[in-house]
Amino acid sequence: MTFALGLLPAGLLIFGLPIFVVLLAASVIALAFFMNIPMNAVHQNLFGAISQNGLLAVPYFIFAGELMSRGTVSLRLVDFIRSIVGRMPGALGVTTVGTATVFGAISGSSAAAVASVGKVMHPAMQEDGYPKSFSAGMITSVSAIGIIIPPSIPMIVYGASSETSIPRLYAAGVLPGLLLAGVLALYIMIRARLGGFGSSNRASLGGILRAAGRAIWALGAPVIVLGGIYGGVFSPTEAAAVACFYAIIVTRYVFRELSWADILNCATTTVLFSAQILVIVAAAGLFSWVLTVNQIPQSMVAWVVSLDVSVWQFLLAVNIMLLIWGCFMDPLAAILLLTPVLIPIVDTLGIDKVHFGIVMTLNLAVGLFTPPFGINIFVAQSALGMRAADIYRGTLPFFAVFLALLALITFVPEISLFSMNLMMFDS
Known part of the structure; x- marks a missing residue:
């Protein structure tokens, strides 16, 4: 059993097989050779895993994001945010952070933000004197806010996997996402002032x-979606469907900017x-x-309890593990693989599952722009036409x-839970 559920998946991952093949192969081999359970359990659990209403929101939000990421949406957002922050040091960098945050609230996709925002902002920052590596690293990393700010697809998957309220997760993600955006903007302003790059433009009310x-x-789009969810008008799935309808009306x-053929193309991309x-x-x-049938999570709980670890020690260990996993695995795959093992321990230690979901999402957001397999780096390499090594160097700060x-959000759970508690969700 150790071979089927431990050594085999690790070996298949090393050889570069797709994660779904790794998980499926390990499960089938365990059932066929180590468990006295009929093989029809395979298709029952495969279909049962995706027969969850919460997962319906995933294709809806992807479709809405596809529609809104085409055309001039990103350019309009850039112009709006730049008109507000025009007098700040490093105004273009601050604009990039603000645009990536708003774009994330529209699409829920980090990679889409890299491509759309990067194509607009990178040339402008080059003309404004920003170091090329720094601006590329900025675009690649700040776009990761897209999976922290709701509507976040990883949060939907975590909520479905851990049986946690998705509206609560969305509410809890607002303050950490905005705080992260604010700190990133502050760092860029300081760096621009010290480096002597980035001109300021006079802002005017007109x-x-x-x-x-x-x-x-x-x-x-984010106002309708998030306002509808937090106002109790829509469930997350209904809000996603409304977002699709709104995106079609706006773009068409x-x-x-989009023809019906373009919309059909977006639908095809969404399906894939x-x-x-x-x-x-x-x-x-x-x-x-x-x-679960082999009581692996229960054994993990017993092992952790026997170690007599404190909450902060467990969270520190989980952070280190997730940062390493995020370097090699897509956030959705990591959430699906690790959540069933970690949640029983989280419950035993009395950690709030909403707070843990935010910590997990933020950890895996970092993995989007860390080598060797950070997806944002590959998207930036294509969109910006730069070498991966130069982008890596720019992401370090x-x-x-x-x-x-x-670290702050992990060990101060009130940051994650404040907005959720303020909204007093009962769902």
């Missing part, structure tokens, strides 16, 4: 109003991307069931900022 007029339809009839996610969800559901905020 300029802000004009830019707001151009961006108001783009800004409406208001901005008039959703299939990639859901096949991992299905395989991870089967693997989690096999672990932002990695330090993320780590500092990760």
